[in-house]
Amino acid sequence: MKARCLVEETEGRELDSYDLITVLGLVKEHAFKEIWRRYGPKGEPEGKLNFNLNLEGYYVEMTLETLTALALSPTYQASPHLMQALIRRVLCGHRHGLILEKLRAYGVPVGDGGQINLSCSVGTTGVDLLVNRHPEAPEYRFRKFGTSRVEQEEQRPLDHYDLVSILYLAQQNLTDTIISRYVPQEILNEGAEEEKKVHFTSSAGDYTITFTFQRISNEQPRQVPARGNVSTATMHQVVRRLFAGHAPELAAKELTDKGIIITPHEVSTEFTLARILNDNAIEMSFQRR
Structure with missing residues (x-):
């Protein structure tokens, strides 16, 4: 049975979207010890941390781990901020085509399929974010919008x-x-x-x-x-x-x-x-x- 982390123990809940956004915010601040204190199984750096969300139209998986060296590969050229924005758009049920358009505007190479994979590194900490659109995901429901x-x-x-x-x-x-x-x-x-x-x-x-x-x-x-x-x-x-x-x-x-x-x-x-x-x-x- 997986050991519960400090957040799960003290707040009496399962990890969710709040925690994915929080971890990415802490990555931006280089607060790696705080990430492991809150979310590590023993409050210490150990292997990797895995987070996931099973939403109506998407399955989201995020992994954080310590890299053996600085990641200079183009694979890691996303940012924690961009990952947060992607998660928020998915949570809000934005149109899939719009999500892809926004990522392309940031120079992220994404295809037209249902899988989005972003990676970033801050120092020697790497984060991988995988967003899979369910094959049976419901069609986008049109909602009336304003003139802004x-x-x-x-x-x-x-x-x-x-x-x-x-x-x-x-x-x-x-x-x-x-x-x-x-x-x-x-x-x-x-x-x-x-x-x-x-x-x-x-x-x-x-x-x-x-x-x-x-x-x-x-x-x-x-x-x-x-x-x-x-x-x-x-x-x-x-x-x-x-x-x-x-x-x-x-x-x-x-x-x-x-x-x-x-x-x-x-x-x-x-x-x-x-x-x-x-x-x-x-x-x-x-x-x-």
């Missing part, structure tokens, strides 16, 4: 993938990029400055998230909203936990560990998180269905 640039280019509504992307861009203070990509084109072209908001709903597990992003003026006095000091990184952690279906207690702990006062009961029903960052205001309302 992303929706028009990708022919899909905004969802969890975009929410996470906006949080990343906000951390880098790329307000203009967010507005140009995600504000409806008619408002972008003819609307007043205060109308240029990003506003949409998306699903995360059992929750509906109402997301709002807007540019604000620092010249006007503004009251900080309740729970308005939540970092975008913490927001990201909470959203990913809820998306993966984690217990409300785990999402609540994610917040209380950062000094945000909230109860598991609130998380299990409805709550709001907000952030004023530079000239950006972000608000997310969570409603359990």
